[in-house]
Amino acid sequence: MVQVRVAGVAVDSMGQHVILLKPLSDAPGVGSIVPIWIGAQEATSILVAVENAVTPRPLAHDLMTVMLQQLEAQVTRVEVTRITDGTFFAEITVAHGDQVLIIDARPSDAIALASRVGAAIWVADAVIEEAGMPDILDEDDAEVSVDEFKRFLDEVDPEDFRG
Structure with missing residues (x-):
């Protein structure tokens, strides 16, 4: 397992929302990013939590x-x-007294909840190997990075991750 952070939420060329997960150990512009396509409501919920917005x-x-x-x-x-x-697929680990519960969840819901409560987000090594993409986001040169990322989203498709 690799601990990650929410690097951002984007919209691909088909208007689908994509959450971008970045390993904490990777510097900006290097390593990988894991894109996960999610629904519009979940994207909004994650952005609200990450940006500490008030609804x-x-x-x-x-x-x-x-x-x-x-x-x-x-x-x-x-x-x-x-x-x-x-x-x-995702799981939420909940501690209640002496009990530890593992709850099956959609990644978007798990990440939205984790973003609100400050829980760590982890991605299995096998998921990063299968779905990880080279990180082309350069936080120091945002304008170039956004253009490169838009090109990436235009070319990638959720079907690319079907076995």
Whole structure:
């Protein structure tokens, strides 16, 4: 497993939202990025959490956070565990007293929740090997980086990750 951070959320040439996960150990512009296509609502929820934005009404992941707090449970980590036929799978680890619960989840929901509660996000080595792309994002030269990334999104397709 490799610990990652949310490097960003983008929109591909077909208008689909893509979350970009970057290993913490990789410097900007080197290593890999794992793109995961997600729904528009999940993309919004992740961006709200990552940017600490305030919404007029709680989103579903805000409700999950409050419910966990009220139940005195804690999300300790989330993991993107595997890819099967192009579909990513994740698990949320929740601690409640002496119990540790592993809950199956979509990666987008797991990441949105982790982003709210400050839980670590991990990606399985096999997922990075299969779905990782060279990191072309250069945070020092954002203009060039954005152009290169747009070209990348124009050329890549979610079908590229089907076994």
